[in-house]
Amino acid sequence: MTEVVMLGIKTRPYSRAGVPATQSYVSVFHTEASLRAKRHGLAISGHMVGSFQDMDMTEATKLNSLKHLAKQYARANRITLNHALNLVAAKLGFANWTKLVSASKNDWIPSSEQMTSVEAFVAHALPAADFQAGHPEAMTRRFACLEQAEQGMIEGHEYRIQVALHDVVMVGDGWSITVPENPGARPIVQTSTENDGKCPVLNPEFLQQALTLARQRAAQVRGEISTDWPRRSTKPDHEGMVRHPLWGDESAVWFCLRCDGKINGPQIAQSLWHCPDCGASPLDIFNTAFWCEDGGKSLPPVKADGAKDNDKPDFRVVNDRPKLDLNPEKITLLIRSALLDDATNISEKLGALQAEITVDDENDVWISLEEDLWPHDKEPIQALIVAAQLGLEVELETMWSTIPFHWPGLGELTSSTREYTQMMLDAYAQYDSSPDSKT
Secondary structure, eight states, X not given: OBOOEETTEEOOOBOGGGSOTTSOHHHHHHHHHHHHHHTTTOOOOGGGHHHHXXXXXXXXXXXXXXXXXXXXXXXXXXXXXXXXXXXXXXHTTOSSHHXXXXXXXXXXXXXXXXXXXXXXXXXXXXXXXXXXXXXHHHHHHHHHHHHHHHEEEETTEEEEEEEETTEEEEEETTEEEEEOSSTTSOOEEEEXXXXXXXXXXXXXXXXXXXXXXXXXXXXHHHHHHHHHSOHHHHSOOTTOOEEOTTTOOEESEEEETTTOOEEEHHHHHHTTTSOTTXXXXXXXXXXXXXXXXXXXXXXXXXXXXXXXXXTSOEEEEEOOSOOOOOOHHHHHHHHHHHHHHHOOSHHHHHHHHHOEEEEOTTOOEEEEEXXXXXXXXXXXXXXXXXXXXXXXXXXXXXXXXXXXXXXXXXXXXXXXXXXXXXXXXXXHHHTTOOTTSOO
């Protein structure tokens, strides 16, 4: 008895008794195969049996690929796998996944174009890493999409998108849009004081296009976070139990350390573990209110919807013009640099580097110079000029300390560090010593 597999079906077993005397096995095989092939728009011959078997594997592979893509989409968007399967089916024109499976049993298989559309649909919610192990063509399309999203132009205005600590920042000339990691937070639109109403984000149409791009990028970032976290952190069980993505604790009720809010499992999972009320990060979310005497029983629950309009951007005007902030560290840096300008030989350069520079509360400067390295009768002219430019008063004094090398007079013979180093090594060699030895 022989069983034949082709075109995704199995024909009935044939025995010699089941074949009419005037008809061979090959003719029976060819007749039924031809009927099956017509549905695929194929013409067949006997040598094509191997290709039928490959076609069966292709159908199964594509269906499994759709399931895998749906699983990725479900995890990235924090939804059930059944919901994701139905979304993928709808993308292919079916009412639900069950209808798609039924169609596949009746010889329907997704075309290459349809597979591409599903991959692009899923890619909007996934990081690039999820496609790195996939088909090379899907990878290429994904990277091309990311390159286009990173920088571009809207209505003649250039922009650039970057991700900083999971916040998406879109930057243009004199404006920026920030979409926070927290899904419940409002986008922040910042403009500089120099725009005088000419900033493009003040145009509603431009703003809407920019926000759409930034939110799409934020959805990818959140998808990456969801993919990295345990599945139970973003998908509660039937009792509302979720797992903290950082601590690993499991509970159906959670508490916010910052605002004392009580949060249920579905709420905290949907908000990517940010407090739905105050926006606190996962670091402030705990399964016990250990800071309360009653363990959090008296804490009010956080409202599911809240009163915030999270879709409305938060407009802010900032002064981004450079501002000079002269703190003691910066003043010291400038004065020491000026001392090096005053130095004419290696001894004086070492004296400038070893000088003790102190800035008091009123930004007055005290400069203490090593007597063996800096001539006592030489004023640091450049340092005094820089101090005057900064509006500072300078007090000079001499100090005595341990100098780095013997024979400081050697440094007065050259302004080259290379030459001084060789002279210093030769001098130590005469005493059978080295700079690292105790003298």
